Amino acid sequence: MSTAAIPGAPLPVRTPGSRARGRHRRPERPEIPAGSPSLVLAVPAAAGPESRPVVEELLSIVRGEQPGIEAAAAYLGSTDPEYPTIAGLLAQAAEAGLPAPVVVPLLPGPHGSLTELHRLAAETGAIVTDVLGPHPLLAEAVHVRLSEAGLARADRARLFAIATAADGVVLTTAGGEEAAAAAGITGVLLAARLAVPVVPAALDVPGSVLAAVEHLRATGSVRPALAPLVIGPEADPELLATAAEETGCPGAAPLGAYAALGQLIASAYLSALEIALADEA
Structure with missing residues (x-):
């Protein structure tokens, strides 16, 4: 019996699969040079039990997409030292003399938090990428x-x-x-x-x-x-x-830690890194 005939069963979605051989194979990720800036995934919310699992799963996907990447999440607000704020993490990198991080907003589109994010980045020289969408x-x-x-x-x-x-x-x-x-x-x-x-x-x-x-x-x-x-x-x-x-309408769940979001985050970082390295050359 197909899942379509089972009430309440999720409906499968055909998504493009990666091809292992030939000219259509998925391109290999470039190697990240030593001393490259880290990736800071900027979460437009305070750290909390609702956001942490999604953020940690996305970071895991990003690390799998781009081996060797140094990636961490930072929040607009946090009272837990285990989960740093964006301001704190950027300041910490500057004080340690590390390259200014590449900041990727965890956003599919425009959002009010971007103004504050750009202000914080400007104070430390960090690079802020575009949001993840449309895509x-x-x-x-x-x-x-x-x-x-x-x-x-x-x-x-x-x-x-x-x-x-x-x-x-x-x-x-x-x-x-x-x-x-x-x-x-x-x-x-x-x-x-x-x-x-x-x-x-x-x-x-x-x-x-x-x-x-x-x-x-x-x-x-x-x-x-x-x-x-x-x-x-x-x-x-x-x-x-x-x-x-x-x-009175039914609704779907938020995107959450959908695997393709990890791809978009990694791609945003690599694009910004390429520009930064070209400027240094």
């Missing part, structure tokens, strides 16, 4: 989370019926109207994967998610669903719960 891998991650919740078809090429699949998706963000606007590109990519309309909305703008759901319903959607384009730490969990309650 096709983020659309893939959202698709997987929707499928796990039974809200998305696993594969457009398979023509079996799935009664629980949503016929419209609200792509929810954290970061105000700017984040919602930036999510439009990922929304287009997601719509192409799902073959249903996708509308972005801001969790932290009152009425934004409800308006997006009403728009989908007005255009014919009868089973809209909510799909967070948030990794987790950057969004107040209460906002997600409130959006679900106000709209």
Whole structure:
């Protein structure tokens, strides 16, 4: 029996697999030169039991993606010395005479914490990369989370019926109207994967998610669903719960420690490192 026939069973998603041979094989990661700056994964939240597991898992993925990388996480706020703040970690590197770190924001799009992050980096000479999105891998991650919740078809090429699949998706963000606007590109990519309309909305703008759901319903959607384009730490969990309650729509889980996010983090670091090394040459 296929999983599609089992109520509540997650729907598998076909994702591109890596090819081991030939010209399509996955490119090897470059070797990191000795004395290169470390990677600081900037978490836009205070350290806490909700964010730590996701962050630690992503760091593990990054280290697996790029052997030899020196990577650590830092938080906007922390009262536990085991989990340093961004300000503290950058200052520590400067005091030790180490190369200014490459700071990768753990964000899929624009967010209010970026202003503070850039200010802290400017004080120490640290490099701040772009946020992780928009990117096709983020659309893939959202698709997987929707499928796990039974809200998305696993594969457009398979023509079996799935009664629980949503016929419209609200792509929810954290970061105000700017984040919602930036999510439009990922929304287009997601719509192409799902073959249903996708509308972005801001969790932290009152009425934004409800308006997006009403728009989908007005255009014919009868089973809209909510799909967070948030990794987790950057969004107040209460906002997600409130959006679900106000709209009456089912929703997928945040992206969390999805493996492709580790790839994006490693790629952001390597791109910044390449530029830094070229400037020194």
